[in-house]
Amino acid sequence: MTNKENIMKSLRELSLKIDGEKECGVTAKDISDSLGLQRNIVSHLLNVLNKEEKAIKINTRPVYFIDMEVYKKRKGELKLVTNCLESKKGDAKEGNVSEVFKKLIGYNGSLKYVVDQCKSAVLYPPMGLPILLIGSSGVGKSFLAQIIYEFAKASNSIESPERFVIFNCAEYANNPELLSATLFGSVKGAYTGAERDRPGLIEEADGGVLFLDEIHRLPPEGQEKLFLFLDKGVFRRLGEAERWRSAKVRMIFATTENPKDNFLETFLRRIPLIVKIPSFQERPLSEKLEIIQSIYKKEAITIKKDILVSNKVINILLKSKSGGNIGGLINVIKLSCASALEGSSYKTIKVLKIKINNLPIDFMENFDGILSNVNFADMFISSSGIEDTHYFNKSSSSISDLTSEIFKFAEEFKENDITQEEFFRKCLENFNKLVDEIIFNEIDKRRNAVMFGSIKKITENILVYIESEYGIKYFANSSEIITYIVIYFMEYYNENEEDINELIDYMSEKYPKEYKIVTKIIETIETNLDIALNKILNLYMLIYIKSFNQKKRSDRTSAVLIAHGYSTASSIASVANRMLGEYIFEAIDMPLELSTPEIVTKLNSYIRETNISNGLIILVDMGSLESIYKGITKEFYGDLAIINNISTYLALDVGSRILNSESVEQIAKEAVKGNVSKYNYIPLSKNRKNAIITTCLTGIGAAKKIKDLMDKCFTNDEVEVIAYDYEGLEGNGKEGNIFKQYDVRLIIGTSDPSIEDVPYISVEDFIMKKGESLLKNALRDVVDIEVIDKINREVVKLFTLENVINYLTILNPSKIIDQVENALYNLEIGIGFKLPNDLKISLYIHISCMLERLVIKDPIMNYNKSEEFLKYHIHFIELVKKAFSVIEQFYKVEIPISEIGFIYDSIKNKVSDFKL
Template sequence: MKRNKDKVYNFLKVMSLDLCNNKKRGVTASEISKELNIKRNVASHLLNELYMEGKAIKINTRPVYFIDRDAYENNSILQKTIGHVEIGRGTAVEKYDPFDKIIGSHGSLREQVKMCKSAATYPPDGLPLLLIGNSGTGKSFMAQVIYEYAKNNKIIAEDAPYVIFNCAEYADNPELLSANLFGFVKGAFTGADKDKIGLLEEANGGYLFLDEVHRLTPEGQEKLFLFLDKGIFRRLGESNNWRSSKVRFIFATTEEPSLSLINTFLRRIPLVVSIPDLFRRPVQEKLQMIYNFYQEESKNIGIDIVVSKQVMDVLLKINISGNIGKLKNAIKYSCASAYGAYVMDSVKILKIHLYDLPAEIKTKVDFILTGSIFSSMFVSKDIPKDYAPNDIFEDSTINKETEVLLDSIRDYKNNKTDIRNFKKKMTTTIDKVLDKIIFEDIENYNDTVFYNETKKVIQNILKIMENLYGIRYYGNASIVFTYLINIMYDGITKKLEGNYDFEAALNIIEDVFPKEFLIAKKMTGLIEVNLDMKTDRLILIYFTLYINTFNQENNGENITAVIISHGYSTASSIASVANRLLRQFIFEAFDMPIEMSIQEIMHKICSYLKGINTSSGVIILVDMGSLEEIYRSIGDIVNGDIGIVNNITTQLAIGVGNKIIRGEELEKVVSESVAENNNRYKFIKYNRNKKDAIIVTCMTGIGVAVKIRDLFAKCLMDNNIEIIAYDYNKLKGNGTEDKIFKEYEVKLIIGTINPGIQEIQYLSLEDLILSKGYSALKKALKNIAGKEDVEKINQAIVKLFSLQNVIENITILNSNKIIDQVEIIINDLERRLKKYFTNDLKISLYIHISCLIERLVMKEPIMSYKGLDEFKQCHGQFINYVDESFSVIADVYKIEIPVSEIAYIYDIINLKISDLKL
């Protein structure tokens, strides 16, 4: 490796001298790989080593470029050229950052690292910092890196001291602890035969790291408080000589600071940084730690290592009490345990199996291994695996096309484009992204541990999807899916959150591509389980559109087909074979073990059918008995004809599937299939026997719901649909079992708070006011009103549902005056809570508070609230804030707001701001 490194460095120096002439930004790992005939990941690793040693400059564009540092520093033209390059995190030439050694410094620990850097750089002498976290989370390592960072950035001198002191070692001897910290004079205590400096003086000009600081006595904390406050102290035994020292403090504790440290001491520590447990860290970070620790052992013993799939699953998923330290010890233990078998192995590879793990970990193996699909991992003693935290980047092309994609969805939602052009736009956009991924970016990821392990998981998932749904995917599909997870892990969504309604976008994608969306959801579900990560909402959108490219010739609305059969896998097996032979997703399967009740299986089927467009009809293939009667349960759910055929076989399924693909009418599909296979069938013609309805509801009473209903009714013209004001608590408590759903075909629920009925589309009043309800309205009125009528209804809503008009219709108060008054309350409450209120939250509060003031003026407040006593105990500060924000209004109207009404305000805000902790 040393010889290769010298070759790489020499080639980099030669190429760097000619950069100005050939107008290149630098040298890439791929170029060096081809020129020197070495693997790209080896070239990349060696270049990064040169960068870490200060011999090379690294520019975080895509691809990543490297330049010989001497060539750069001695060439002003090159400096000017590179200075104009837009690269990662805004600097053209980056210094070595010690925090890059910490796995997660640009991921799950990004905010923690940011605070640590702030503590080091804050003028004039930095800020004291408290690291909190359980044993083994990496607090000591973080402290060491802070010190290195301060030296590297010339914040402290190169020879500045770094002193470590564990307070727990002297916790039982407070006097000796103080003596170590502050020093002592001769005669201060028995055995003090000469003066001795303490750690405060020893650390002068540098850092003092006090670990387990909660073991300091209150008296010791008081002494440190004085030093933190004034910068002065006395040695033990001194009475009249104040000393000073310039020390930067890092404290660490495993305890809750407010319970273990006195307030005066804690108040002098402005920054508190929490280090999460290993179990809470993302899978890619845990994966890299596992690889690094095995790599370290591989180097130490000079042997390649193979870690079994089962061991990987356990180490990635188990909650190790000792965190990173315990994980490292477990890995060292497993290598030592496996070493005996290695001596006898002619292949000479150290193989790590489950039985090589420590006993305390093996006891949890049965639970951990359930449902896992992770792969084994090879660790080479010679070739380290690249892991470059700096390579987390923003891809401008992907960002741009993502905005185009979301703009197109919004245009379709707002009826600015038809379905044909919308699908065309989606295809064009996803094709551009795929070209970018496959032909430009993929080499930048394919050497990282997380990329390769994710790809193995994706390959397994694609096989499952192919078996279940017969989808045809290309050879590079696993690469594309893996790339999308990598690029979106850091959350493009966060950067676009304020500009787009992602929930609405997901609803539209699901509506337009229902089957592809279902597959994408199942894929992301498996990814979340097996990679222990939460997938971004954009991943679901991109997955759906990418799956749609596999089978674009089948984008019409097909008949929905379902197979139901007794047994643990009978239905799944038949559907799997049929889908694969048909090369399309035609059948969804529902297995029914003998012990499962008909009610349970029907609940699953109904949930599935509610999420699928059934307007083209539904065919259900069943095996026998009671399943033939299922049409009684689904008749109210399916919006088309229903055909049920018994005595399902694989041959029957394939025949039915072929007829569906040919686009035959449902009744013909059923009758001909039965004639060919001598089966029996039922055919139920779609017949609307319940009146369509839209429900309007309000959390704080039926009165407001009635007023909103009346306003909304003006918009619907002569369409044959009932508008019903209905009790919120009944909807919330009864769900779809409420009698209203038996009497009416409920298409939409409009309200101030979502009653949580998943099966029915919900549209908030604030979305109506913000003109964001068109997609939901269009879906609800499908098959009831024509496209032009829906547009007219939407225009009427835009006209009538202004904030002022709504408040004017639902209260007796002066709308101009009340809006101004409520605005003062909302702004004051936002300021006190130190939270950003989104527009939809503000609209919701405008309406609710306006009605609340009317209720109080009319002496009709809501006095009941479930769990009111608990609310008073837990949210005293919030109650005070609301009282203070309402004080001006209370004086004007001579009203007093009860705690029960405050509780409802809390619920409204808490729905939008999940981390409201007051």
Template structure:
């Protein structure tokens, strides 16, 4: 029986036995444990069943699966799954009505702009007024219209709600007439006012008013407007008694710096300022799509297919068009009109746009723009209504699943739950499957996007550089493969959690620093040369691919070449790396005038990124450089060997010995015996400093305060204390850099990061006097018996709840303890069980620090996946909000979801089976 068949049977068996009103399904870890499979293998099979519609996938935390057959046979039993599928269906429908999706760049350069606009629309009860900033023609009016459409489609305003537009420049020199138009006028208010007149404010009641060129609004107008923004009341011109009310959502737009053009009292009434990037600031993909869209309009208008010459596209991309999209649209229209006016083009079925059809002011800007450096092809635009499928690629569900899998195994690797070999084996398999899908699936079979060739050319150049300098032997089709990958991520409409992927890449970088450096260089070269923005996930894929090409030696000896001159070290390292086909040597080219101190500083920056515990081998060109070890030996863990008179022959001899896994000292002795060189060998004398780490689940700030408290108890010259990030400890374990730098004897904090062979003492145990024996045993090898007794006595005096709170917060400990006690008592009643004393003390500390953060407006917002937490733990959030309502009112704060998440984790870590 295959593993897939085993998983299918086990999933059906477990699905039949779950309680559908309490459980969503079965997670991959449960199945992997029951079948003896690796978790990522079980996850891969389950995801495959989901794609094949044999299993239902529930994207909770963790991800759950259910047999599709079992669910279909008895839907009534599985209420939670039914509700989840219903909500997913509803969510999909809602997304389809998102008017912002029509905006080019909504998921790219305008992503933040769109999110800000959505926030302004959705803010209760009646949205927020906001100011659009951008140079002329960037699309401020168009965006305002989309905001109005979004508000209607999302039911924030009625379907028949008005949308009024007014350009303030029209009446900039007549403030009285402006007031009449905006606020209305009473009969007789001015000459010719024969009747009462309704203003734009009243016309826009219940909807939106868009005021363009708001910087032309005179000060008198600003004063009247900020009164309306404040109170929602106004008077018509000529009225003195009657106050009118209107509920109007306001959008303002300007091309000017608001600080220079507005009264500060008016500016303070606008809580949100949204900056729209210019055409020049847009990435290449969006520029191409905009050009394509504008020519598409003309193709439909004149009912002719259009072919735009590649040089025309190149000029429009690079033209420094003052007027932005407005001028670009005009340039497109004029080029079509010019081409259409040609006698030959009148008869042709296809309109060909050439350079001479462009407006002269755009052509004359820069002769260099005529060079097609991006290898852009001619652009074909059909006059049919359908949007061409061969211009911009769309990500498929299958491609998205591949990427979710690679993120999952990379997360496991970063968390040390997936072994290095397994990560690389699974990673390259998924990489190849994704490339096959991109190249051979029907959707991509005949496609070659406009920017593909430009990317391929750049990748080829960078790969050639890597081969020359780092010995990375790439395949004939490597540049095409990587270009396909990058193009896919540039042109797909799917976005990934860049913040999470960045954290994963940080951890992967610690294990594969050389490969990460090369992957990053390749991505940055493409981004810089082609003005593109590449998704972070591409870096992970490229790193995996480069690692598959660079199957490096098992030796952990790091070797560098330092030589004076423009590229002496690079040339020698490049030849050696290329001949070995391995990234062995790191080159450092130093100017002739560089001192040993300059060289040491540069070398130290590199050393910080590598593990030198197995030794560092330095090849130098001059005897004077032999002395740099004096500046390095105090910073390096591991032996140092320095060999002079570096040459290509010497580097090849050293490289071959590194590949043979010879010890560092043997390499130095035998190499110098065969070559005209001498060596210095410096055995490591640096002993790792004994330290105690302080840490806190909520961040380094509280950890630093715990350190300060301990420093009142431990003298710095007796015991060194280091404040350190909890998430790094939890995720990296023993692999974290802190353990390479220090000999960690003890961890003190609010939550246990579970580091192997390192004891942990919680703050609550220190307060409850339960940590004496651990402290004594830990300090025994660091300080003498008398000092240990003194420290224990000091700890008894210092570690009382009130004193700890006094150290960690600015709040009155007597008052805050009572307030937190009341809140926790209310929470206990709601939860239906008593919290243990050590947990309560831990919560006293955590919640007191939380209140201080909220009071000083510095809450922790980086809780992992807050949206998922909010979705899965609605009841707990509600109970917590209710229990802490008095504290919120007393301190005039609001506890965010992220902070509630940390409270939840604190309880879950101590209460077995807690899940609400």
């Protein structure tokens, strides 16, 4: 018997044994254990049986199956199975209204945010919100408008569900008077040829939906009439002087142009929802494949022939830069089918084969001639109505084979047939096979030098960060290997996503710290390059990152540092991990405003997400020992030690003992003995060293990066550059210890702490070339004039806006500058005045650093005036959220109130009379 037949037989036998009071069905694992087959194979074939209506699938967690015939016979006694099915049907019923959006490829992917916005606009009481769809020609604006109308009809949001009026404003673009008459109607004699009263499209669409395509062709006077209708719901026919008419019409507009350049501001203000639809090339690979498949599917049904599309044809369709987007793609695919039919006998041919020579010549002229190896061969599409597209793998050494082997290793490990060390060794062998195949057989980096260089640079920055923060030492060629596999998986397609996710979840439980790092790497790459990577990449990246620490024991005690301050714990953990050469310590920073219960909440979250069965040691800086202990006892079962008075020396001592596998109790006792405080008194030197302080309003991290940048400008040791906390400077003023230890000549930063007699230069002044005289005055009696001139030249060279942002963050500077520019433009419109140039540059830097914090999930959540700010500046908060909505969507982040508070302070510091 085949595997499918065996699985069907096993499903029937197990279904007959189901306890109707206790069980929901049979899992893939049940059958896998029964037959000794790999679980992913069983899962795949069960899904096939479900499509063939031989098995019922219950989409719970875990997923259950039951034999269709057995269920029909035993339905009365299988009460729990029936309850599970009814529950899912109920969920489906609630989602029936939303089913219309499932026609839209990407509705739950790249277009999910678009769909959510459109739903909200339709359901907004009492009459919904106008929607403007923007995007290149052929992206599907008209199709989306049709679906929005269907959703409005299905949700009973419109009074006249049969009324959906479509009009292309380009039809009368050269005749504004006729265009206006077509929209609003006209009275007899209103224009030449107007022999009687005529209603317009607005009256025709009363109670329904009016879709105006190419709305940018509507002249300004037409826009004025339209925004009056959007405002008041009233209009006049052309030539009508006294009577006002009214109508209830949902409005959807579409344009291929930039709204700011083509519409009156008053008109745009009446459209709260502007939705950008991505082009075909901006879609993720999986969606592009689905689009190609769906178009060929329609053709297969139309011509009543099965279709087999060559892998190379798919590659070309995926990569061609030809215009027209999806609309253009539909024409190309139709022509490819027509070409293939022309060279065949229609009556005798069973399967229509689409090859490269069937693609139109003008389309091929826009192709760059580069074919990449996606990991499937030909796409087979049936002419029946059943969704049964298949991708046929050709290579026996393909990624699917390597991944299937890892599934097998995981099952062997679960069954204790192999040790964890053997399991990982086998996984690493498969990873190395993958790398060999990619580097030596698949990818030529010269083929896509720009993409390769971009990913490699991002990867290098991330690896440096990982070594600094977690103490994980990477290999010399790591950035190149990661770049190769990222490019490879950008073009990979796998069907068994559910199985892959399950395996990744299992691996992340075994290697939680490495998985945390992998998530950070992949999120950063996806955000910076605006790409979506296949989830299977997480699996192979996890194996690779784990190989950096291959000898690390899995039964090691866990350790957490908790300290007051914005980055105290992080700094100590970073130093300790780096010096110990391993990722030992997690850090929880505790700003003074943060309460002990909030810290306990963070700690409990860490405990729930981490395997701490081998004990936990918590190092804290002062107080709160008893409160922390009481707060986590409900969450924690095992040996626990909390040690007070944290220091780097104490962390290194505890870390070394963890590496030596000492018990939790022994570590606590010995570490406390060896860390009694000592002192050494050194009288103040009369000759204090000259210093320049770098500082930043939002924390010491950015100040350190500005210091590193300034260090590059100095070639002597006459002046020391010191990164210092902004709050400490502003709060202590000249009384701060730093001014007793050093002769501070200058402060450089993103916000002026206003220290008496100490000059301040902002980073934006350096960028705008305004800092030269201040720098000369500050250093004139410290270094020679030639040295100052040389420093100034270095400053001019290094302090450009793009270079500073590139240095301060891991984000793409050219992209982030454009994005922030658009956001600030929208903010200026909201606040009603233009921001000064120096303030703009300051905000470019501040916002870039803020976005990096949000991307790596490390935002500044404390803001010392949070409640007051939220109470008195709600309008400013709303303006910022609106202005930055595109950035939030692009980076998949949400700007917290605390970060908006810092933006407000940055503006207030420069514009003294600013109130909002």
